[in-house]
Amino acid sequence: MPTPYAPPAESEHWHQTGDQHRRLIDSVRPxxxxxxxxxxxxxxxxxxxxxxxxxxxxxxxxxxxxxxxxxxxxxxxxxxxxxxxxxxxxxxxxxxxxxxxxxxxxxxxxxxxxxxxxxxxxxxxxxxxxxxxxERLMSHVYALDVPSYPRPLLISDAALHIAPGLDAKRDIIQNAIDLARALGIDPPRVALLSAVETVRATLPSTIEAAALCKMSERGQIRGGILDGPLAIDNAVSALASRQKGLVSDVAGRADVLIAPNLESANMVAKLLIYLARAQAAGLVVGxxxxxxxxxxxxxxxxxxxxxxxxxxxxxxxxxxxxxxx
Missing domain, CATH: 3.40.50.10950 (Rossmann fold)
Structure with missing residues (x-):
């Protein structure tokens, strides 16, 4: 087995851009x-x-x-x-x-x-x-090394599927889970993003997030821990999730972000790259x-x-x- 590419300790909040990716590169040398x-x-x-x-x-x-x-x-x-x-x-x-x-x-x-x-x-x-x-749809996964985030962060799908439906999102999530597990993140915590953390009939992404969580419970998505809907602050900030009173195995420490559509995934990834100095790697999986x-x-x-x-x-x-x- 290769050297584990595992997340660093929870106490580590800042690191140099590229540190996580250099560990990743070193892990495949054997x-x-x-x-x-x-x-x-x-x-x-x-x-x-x-x-x-x-x-x-x-x-x-x-x-x-x-x-x-x-x-x-x-x-x-x-x-x-x-x-x-x-x-x-x-x-x-x-x-x-x-x-x-x-x-x-x-x-x-x-x-x-x-x-x-x-x-x-x-x-x-x-x-x-x-x-x-x-049989599974192909999807793109960004693997971001974000200096202000203490673990590798995967974002999908920001390149292939413009407005994926429920079945497509199932495959997008499974592809991202498989990649995360290949990196030694097992089980990966998957945040299904929306604008809010409650299910609302007027916001379709919240309904899909809830359905995908139930699909995971029924074994239609395997290998990860899913939660959603989650607003992005609740997905990546333990402080924000505590302030909202969320009880979740994913909130505040997500390994994978699944966006509602291509535009939102692309915007989140590009903002992290250009404003947070994240280093991005990318792979089509599936x-x-x-x-x-x-x-x-x-x-x-x-x-x-x-x-x-x-x-x-x-x-x-x-x-x-x-x-x-």
């Missing part, structure tokens, strides 16, 4: 490297991130894209591609399709987004004939292989942390945990 198809790494940022994860011993990359453009990016970085497999393609759509095909055929254990649009990669991934779909989604603005540490998330999840699933299936 694991076998993750064979990864990197789709269209044709700029310095995406290729540099893949090469950094390779040198850290997290992934073994297969570079999928136009050979000339990848080689040019390597030259701009002053890097050598000796020893790496490069699959030549003609354009970004072909890069996405080829990378996904390698995953679907079991040639690689993970996918990493390069310098192509997310829609291109995800369109190939969700193709019913050639993609990497499972496919046959994890998909690392990064943007051009992401630094190397963020890219390494995303790769480490994928490595932990693959190891967790390979262990054969029933809840991961």
């Amino acid at each position: 694991l076998p490297t993750l064979t990864t198809a990197v789709a269209h790494p044709c700029d310095e940022a995406s290729l540099g991130g893949a090469l950094a994860a390779w040198r850290e011993g997290i992934i073994t990359p297969t570079l999928v894209g136009p050979r000339a453009r990848i080689t040019a990016a390597a030259e701009a970085l002053g890097e050598s591609l000796d020893g790496l497999t490069l699959v030549d393609t003609s354009h970004s759509h072909a890069s996405a399709e080829t990378a996904v095909r390698l995953a679907a055929e079991g040639e690689v254990q993970a996918l990493m987004k390069g310098s192509l649009h997310t829609d291109e990669l995800m369109s190939a991934a969700v193709d019913r004939r050639t993609g990497v779909r499972t 496919a046959r292989v994890p998909i690392m989604l990064t943007s051009r603005a992401d630094d190397i540490e963020t890219r390494l942390a995303s790769a480490a998330l994928a490595a932990r999840l693959v190891h967790f699933q390979r262990e054969g945990d029933d809840d991961a299936r």
Whole structure:
């Protein structure tokens, strides 16, 4: 088993940005490297991130894209591609399709987004004939290292599902629980967010939160402790939850935040990144292989942390945990 990536002690309230992600990266060093198809790494940022994860011993990359453009990016970085497999393609759509095909055929254990649009990669991934779909919906999970929060914080879904219904939210929650457990957070505390902490007929997110909690009690969602509806202050602040008189195993110490919709999840994550100096890593979960989604603005540490998330999840699933299936 890898070194536990467990939350620090409750007494620790502030830490340096990136401390938790560095522990995460260190925790995967004993694991076998993750064979990864990197789709269209044709700029310095995406290729540099893949090469950094390779040198850290997290992934073994297969570079999928136009050979000339990848080689040019390597030259701009002053890097050598000796020893790496490069699959030549003609354009970004072909890069996405080829990378996904390698995953679907079991040639690689993970996918990493390069310098192509997310829609291109995800369109190939969700193709019913050639993609990497499972019976469960895919969803995106942000893993945030927030310096003012004493534990890793997962937020979902901020990238794929605009207005998920109840069944979609069940899968979104299960995906986030599986990732949290892969990180050694077991059982994870899951806060179902709304604007208030009481069920109100005029606020649909509160009704869905209550239904999802009952679904968890009935075994339709497994492996986590759910509570909701919870306003975000009650979810992450023990002081706020005490002032409201909440009796909850989740309030004030949530490991996972499930937002009502994509806009709210995206806003919460971006506010933490830009105002609270959180460092974000990201992963699409629920496919046959994890998909690392990064943007051009992401630094190397963020890219390494995303790769480490994928490595932990693959190891967790390979262990054969029933809840991961």
